[in-house]
Amino acid sequence: MNPHIRVEHLYKVFGPRPQRALQAAHDGADRAEIQQRFGNVLAVDDVSFEVGRGELFVVMGLSGSGKSTVVRMLNHLIEPTAGSVEIDGQRVEDLEPAGLRRLRAQKMSMVFQHFALFPHRTVGQNAAYGLAVQGVDEPERSRRAGQALETVGLSGWADRYADELSGGMQQRVGLARALATDADVLLMDEPFSALDPLIRRDMQDLLVTLQSEMHRTIVFITHDLNEAMRLGDRICVLKDGRVVQIGTGPEIIGDPANDYVAEFVADVDRSRVLTADLAMREPRRSFTPDAGPREVLDWLDEQEFNGVYVLGDDRRVLGVARDDRLARGIREGAAAIGDLLTQDYARASADTLLSDLAGLAAQHTVPIAVLDDNGRLLGVVPRARLLAALAGEEAHVDA
Ligand SMILES: Nc1ncnc2c1ncn2[C@@H]1O[C@H](COP(=O)(O)OP(=O)(O)O)[C@@H](O)[C@H]1O
Ligand SMILES: [Mg+2]
Numbered sequence: 527m528n529p530h531i532r533v534e535h536l537y538k539v540f541g542p543r544p545q546r547a548l549q550a551a552h553d554g555a556d557r558a559e560i561q562q563r564f565g566n567v568l569a570v571d572d573v574s575f576e577v578g579r580g581e582l583f584v585v586m587g588l589s590g591s592g593k594s595t596v597v598r599m600l601n602h603l604i605e606p607t608a609g610s611v612e613i614d615g616q617r618v619e620d621l622e623p624a625g626l627r628r629l630r631a632q633k634m635s636m637v638f639q640h641f642a643l644f645p646h647r648t649v650g651q652n653a654a655y656g657l658a659v660q661g662v663d664e665p666e667r668s669r670r671a672g673q674a675l676e677t678v679g680l681s682g683w684a685d686r687y688a689d690e691l692s693g694g695m696q697q698r699v700g701l702a703r704a705l706a707t708d709a710d711v712l713l714m715d716e717p718f719s720a721l722d723p724l725i726r727r728d729m730q731d732l733l734v735t736l737q738s739e740m741h742r743t744i745v746f747i748t749h750d751l752n753e754a755m756r757l758g759d760r761i762c763v764l765k766d767g768r769v770v771q772i773g774t775g776p777e778i779i780g781d782p783a784n785d786y787v788a789e790f791v792a793d794v795d796r797s798r799v800l801t802a803d804l805a806m807r808e809p810r811r812s813f814t815p816d817a818g819p820r821e822v823l824d825w826l827d828e829q830e831f832n833g834v835y836v837l838g839d840d841r842r843v844l845g846v847a848r849d850d851r852l853a854r855g856i857r858e859g860a861a862a863i864g865d866l867l868t869q870d871y872a873r874a875s876a877d878t879l880l881s882d883l884a885g886l887a888a889q890h891t892v893p894i895a896v897l898d899d900n901g902r903l904l905g906v907v908p909r910a911r912l913l914a915a916l917a918g919e920e921a922h923v924d925a
Contacts, residue, residue: 538606657706771784805883843903
């Protein structure tokens, strides 16, 4: 299937006589060398990537790494020095002025960090702005703007003035403006960077929720790795205008392309990126319900946990045999563990975040069970292994 956005060998050189600098860049000169030899800024240096339809693609890098220039070249707000951009298989450089206007107004909506709300217009008018640009008439404009405001949790605010709103609410209006247009690509350039951390977190959650319903294609820019990890289906890491790595959050954390990325991800909150499948292992042993309680208890005595999963057909979990119950069963003459099981154990699925496992691990003394949708045991996460995974040592631990 065709990608929604395809970027191939994109370059941007700022400053006079860019072709000279471009030639040097083609020959391998990096940003620092170009700056020194020609005085030009090599803002974007051979960037290629593809974004699938409905994907939330994050471009991440420090300030100055070329993120904004890349995103502005997608709709040619900035003219590339070389390379090509295709949207839906259509090369943007081939578009006539009218086609380019249509692309910007209808196909791609932009949200900026400090996008301009008109302070003396109402929230409703601000949300409808993109539609007005598209030539959508009243009352259709109001209706769709109202819907978008409702989506971002601002219904009832349409008649207030923009400058009456807090920063976080203003950013919601910006989001509503972008959503109202029906554009199937959203370009978001650090839209949450100016917000304080809690509001920012809310906005990230809101975007994730909205995206799970609307499945637009989103190119989201951030300099914040945690934000990138939280939002991105995939992340493209830029440094000095070049792509250093493209991958999912867990791929980048688990296998950084070089020392630069490794250092960058060193202090990311791993617990909010990595999932149970990365920390789980095969259970050392499992039992069937006909096993004798003495045998199981003797085995448990040698383990650092005090219960073991009992499996039926298909590895379906029937329950946990816990040492205290087994001991009581033995005193009462039970023949098999099947009657002694408890359902008091922690369950997770393969994609449960480690941060959520940490809460579960604190409440249970039996390793967490990782189950598939049919209740079959995929693996277990003992506490020691969870701690190791959180510390970034999963490869070396056999807990
Ligand atoms: N219009 C311009 N003229 C000259 N240099 C520019 C221009 N716009 C951006 N740059 C430079 O290009 C580099 C990349 O900038 P930018 O794309 O804004 O990075 P980011 O968005 O990652 O902070 C920076 O060194 C910046 O100073
Ligand atoms: Mg920028």
